[in-house]
Amino acid sequence: MSEPANRIRRVVTTRAGGRSTSPYDTFNLGAGVGDDPSAVTANRHRLADELGLRRDHLVWMEQVHGRNAEIVTGPRAEAVEATDALVTAEPGLALVALCADCVPVLLADPVAGVVGAAHAGRVGARVGVLTAALDAMVRAGAAVDRIEVLLGPSVCGECYEVPAAMRADVEAHLPGSATKTRAGTPGLDLRAGLWRQLADAGVAKIGIDPRCTVEDTTLFSHRREGTTGRLAAVTWLERDGAA
Template sequence: MRIRRVVTTREGGVSKPPYDSFNLGDHVGDDPAAVAANRRRLAEGVGLSLDQLVWMEQVHGRTVTVVDGPLPAPAEATDALVTAKARLGLVALVADCVPLLLAEPEAGVVAAVHAGRVGARVGVVPAALAAMRELGARIDRVEALLGPAVCGECYEVPAEMADDVERHLPESACRTRGGRPGLDLRAGLWRQLADAGVARIGLDPRCTVEDRTLFSHRRDGTTGRLAAVTWFEPEEGSTG
């Protein structure tokens, strides 16, 4: 199986400020027509039809939804999508949270995870890995990509919050650039993935707060959402 992964930026769309311009979130106050046009551009750009993109109603939880075909609407109240269906693009939307793309090429199983502070703390990633295993994936063959997110140097939180998340997600607590308590969720998720047996973990090092080509809610307040998308192409001669 050929695994595909795409992470968008804020450039190349039609949305007007403060959503300029390639906003893919339909829940942030942007013009629905602009969001629809941007989503069409995304589908065309990655070579899928619009109905082959699967979206989530993200709620900062640990619910995982397994999908086996196009959905008429976003998957309700979920923060991870898993599929064993070829050419079904799973989408996570973020503007500081961690987008995590998972794939097990031999089994043909992929997942897109929205891992914010709350979801990461309560275990959305182990839940996604468990759902992949149920579809035939072997965890030692899973590949992971931790996408752009707020970095630990920029993510200041109260000390009590940092300590609480650290208890549930070891190695996530850190110090910010100013020396105050912070969270590096990607560091904690890396450790969690490695402890689970995931052997291949990649990291997109970009910080959404520091990189103005990316959307950041912490930096800008009202803003758009970037997308992390994954799917797999069937092998030659396979029907998927």
């Protein structure tokens, strides 16, 4: 008897269509950025409803710019504490990474039926959050050579200016990330570094959403605006065509 077919779903939100007011206007999904909690709750409910998911089946993280990756097997009433990557093999359980310049990363092994979501900012990328996510994927039953990855919208290398010493430090830990900005100053391209890290680990299918959060005003950007909301990158597993 053949195994049930697995369908991987991936969604990245924009800032339009929610309840939040300026400077979080309008579809802010981040609960820890100073927005009205009732607006965030309404936005999160709408996200689940629009995706056809149970509201309690969105799994959120208390993101800390670390490298902890956790395997989840069921809904969580609260955000998973102090983690920046989630993995599951449970159909209909949607994993959420929140970002506003950092790189949201969505991973999947469609054969094994395992999905993952990671929040990879400069610090997390430097300390190996994606390596931890891949390890958790394998523990959950995935095979690295079958894993597909989407690197979501983030600040691009032409906009991400950093001190030269910081660029050198990140490059030492995440080769391929060092670049120059549009102005010719030291910069970081985290997606380029993460792409190389994934490829070196044996991941063959890597897609990149090329949008820059600083340049694209339909997306939230902390570097552009300071106080602002958070977009969500969401992934979940559907089996036999149903969440």
